[in-house]
Structures are given as structure tokens and as C-alpha cells.
């Protein structure tokens with residue numbers, strides 16, 4: 001398998017983690033995502049299989065039901081899963097649950113919050129959704145309008161959240177609101193809101209281009225009372241909670257796509273050797289070979305970038321710029337390589353019989369979620385002092 005590329009030298013332990021995850025995914029998760037797409041289907045069964053394997057709890061402490069795995073070890077598992085599992089909607093849902101929901105609870109939660117929520121989220125019994133975007137605020141996320149007003153021991157929330165991954169199946173919402181839009185970033189608060197809280201409603205699933213087995217919806221809040229004990233972090237200090245979770249998400253969310261790129265490359269090499277036109281295997285045509293070379297270079301660079309940021313995060317070193325670089329490069333590389341995979345397979349590549357049109361549709365999402373590619377460039381420019 002092309003996962004054995006020499007772009008990054010893993011320790012024997014990390015390699016073992018990656019290989020085991022690949023074997024697990026091949027055995028238990030390699031279901032036909034085309035059928036999952038048709039059924040519109042998030043697979044709770046596959047979700048629970050992953051939880052049983054320990055995926056959702058990978059980097060979280062053992063006393064909360066996690067695996068206590070290092071960041072690089074977690075990335076190795078994610079890469080293996082991305083290579084073996086073709087259902088990238090499922091993997092995206094898991095990533096959204098881990099990085100934008102569990103990680104902020106782990107980093108900013110009180111002991112009571114961690115004890116209440118992390119074991120349920122590690123075990124997969126509960127599914128979490130992060131609700132920051134709104135119909136009128138995406139990239140400019142802190143211009144949100146959803147209001148939180150303190151009333152006695154509660155906050156009362158009113159507003160609307162958009163593009164919330166996992167919302168239709170979520171048990172817990174990590175939701176951002178403002179004390180007053182006039183306060184800007186200083187008014188942002190983060191709340192933990194359980195499913196079934198009166199005043200919180202979830203719309204029917206929103207149809208989208210790809211990642212179809214990862215359900216998404218709009219979340220509305222109308223007089224939704226949330227106990228003050230469910231504030232995550234301090235009042236008006238939601239920005240560090242959001243930033244922290246975004247650095248983790250940008251760093252790690254695309255490790256599964258790196259695994260998928262390795263599988264794409266291997267399949268394209270095989271096809272280019274087997275498919276003949278004009279009396280030659282198509283791989284003998286320089287145009288086709290060059291496309292495959294570009295795919296290989298993108299894969300190697302993606303691996304280097306994701307493990308680099310993993311190393312920094314493991315060492316608790318600042319990684320704002322490196323996580324934005326990894327997010328930007330890998331997401332765009334996955335789109336470009338998926339497009340190349342379609343081209344290499346010609347008419348077959350365009351059909352739903354082959355996985356490449358779906359991978360292309362899935363890949364485009366990566367250039368938008370966790371901040372668009374334009375926003376990653378802005379973050380990198382800011383880190384460079386521009």
C-alpha cells in the first residue's frame with residue numbers, strides 16, 4: 001500500500017497504529033459509500049464500530065474513557081482509516097465530533113463538564129455537533145447574532161446556527177452565542193446544550209454536494225434556557241475556546257484525506273498500467289504519467305505537513321500558522337488529486353461505478369469547512385506579520 005511512502009519516517013509504534021487502523025477499516029468500514037449516499041445515510045453502526053475500536057477517544061485521557069494516544073499516533077490512525085474506509089462522510093463526522101467538540105471540552109471544561117460529557121463522547125454513545133456559523137456569518141464568525149442573555153441561574157438563547165455537521169443525530173451541541181453583537185469578539189460565549197433542551201430545534205438535513213453520509217442541519221434557538229453551569233470557558237471568553245478548537249481541527253481533520261490520497265494514487269498507478277490505448281498502457285503516455293507524478297508529490301507533501309503539525313501540537317508548541325498551512329495545502333491537494341483520478345480513469349472516472357467523482361465532491365468540502373482556503377491564506381499572512 002502506498003501508505004508506506006518515505007515522505008515521513010514513522011516510529012514502529014506509529015506505523016503499527018496506522019497499519020492496524022487500515023486493517024480495521026478494510027474489514028469493518030469498507031462498505032459501499034455510493035449506497036450510503038443513496039440512502040442519505042449516516043451509519044450509526046459504523047460510528048459505534050469506530051468508537052469500539054477507540055477512534056473517537058484517541059487523544060483524550062484514559063480516565064475519561066479515551067486512549068491517551070499522542071497527536072502523531074492519532075494522526076497515524078486517522079491516515080490508516082482514511083485509506084481503508086471509503087465513506088469519508090463518516091470520517092468527517094467523527095473528526096467534527098472530536099476536534100470542534102470534544103477537544104474544547106477537554107481543554108476548557110470544568111471537571112464536572114469533562115466527567116459528564118467526555119466518557120459519553122469517547123464511547124460513541126453520544127454524538128456532538130459544533131454550531132458556530134450562522135446564515136449571515138461564516139468567515140466573519142464573530143459577527144454572529146445569536147444572543148445569550150443572563151437570567152438568574154440560566155442563559156436564554158435566541159438565534160439560528162447554520163451548516164451544523166452532525167446536528168440531525170447530535171446529543172450535544174457546542175454552540176457559540178454573543179452577549180451583545182456590539183461587543184464583537186469580547187461578547188462571544190460557548191455553551192454546552194443537550195439535545196431535547198426546550199427551545200432548541202434542528203431542521204431537516206440540508207442536502208449538499210458531497211460528504212453526504214455526514215448529516216448537516218440548521219439549529220434554531222427560541223427562548224432556549226441553558227444552565228449557567230453549561231458555559232464552556234468564561235463568559236465573554238468564547239474566542240479562545242473557538243480558536244483552540246480550530247487549530248486542532250485544521251491540524252488533524254485532513255489526516256483521513258491523506259490516507260484517501262494514498263489509496264487513490266495506488267489505484268491510479270494500477271489503472272495506468274492495465275488500461276491500454278493506441279497499443280500502449282496509458283501510463284506510458286507522459287501526460288498521464290505526469291498527472292500521477294503530481295499526485296505522488298501532493299501526497300508526500302501532505303503527509304509531511306500533517307505530521308509536522310502533529311509534532312508541534314504534541315510538543316504544545318504554537319502551531320497556528322502550520323495548522324493553517326496543512327489545512328490549506330491538503331484540502332486543495334485532495335481536490336486536485338481527485339480531479340486527476342477522474343481524468344486518469346476517463347469516462348469510467350466520471351461514473352458513479354468508480355469512487356473518484358464522489359471523492360472529488362467530498363474533497364471540495366475541505367476547502368470550505370474549518371475556514372475557507374482564502375481564510376487560511378489570511379491566517380498565514382497574519383502569522384507572517386502582514
Ligand SMILES: Cc1cc2nc3c(=O)[nH]c(=O)nc-3n(C[C@H](O)[C@H](O)[C@H](O)COP(=O)(O)OP(=O)(O)OC[C@H]3O[C@@H](n4cnc5c(N)ncnc54)[C@H](O)[C@@H]3O)c2cc1C
Nearest residue numbers: 130131132133138139163164165365368369370371372374
Ligand atoms: C461540509 C461543511 C461542513 C461544515 N460544518 C460546520 C459545522 O459543523 N459547524 C459550523 O459552525 N460551520 C460548519 N460549516 C460552515 C463553514 O465553516 C462555513 O461555510 C465557512 O466558514 C465559510 O462561511 P460562509 O459559508 O458563510 O461563506 P462566506 O464567509 O460568506 O464566504 C464567501 C466567500 O467569500 C470569501 N471570503 C469571505 N471573507 C473573506 C476574507 N476576509 N478574505 C478573503 N475571502 C473572504 C470566502 O473565502 C468565500 O469564498 C461547514 C461547511 C461545510 C461546507
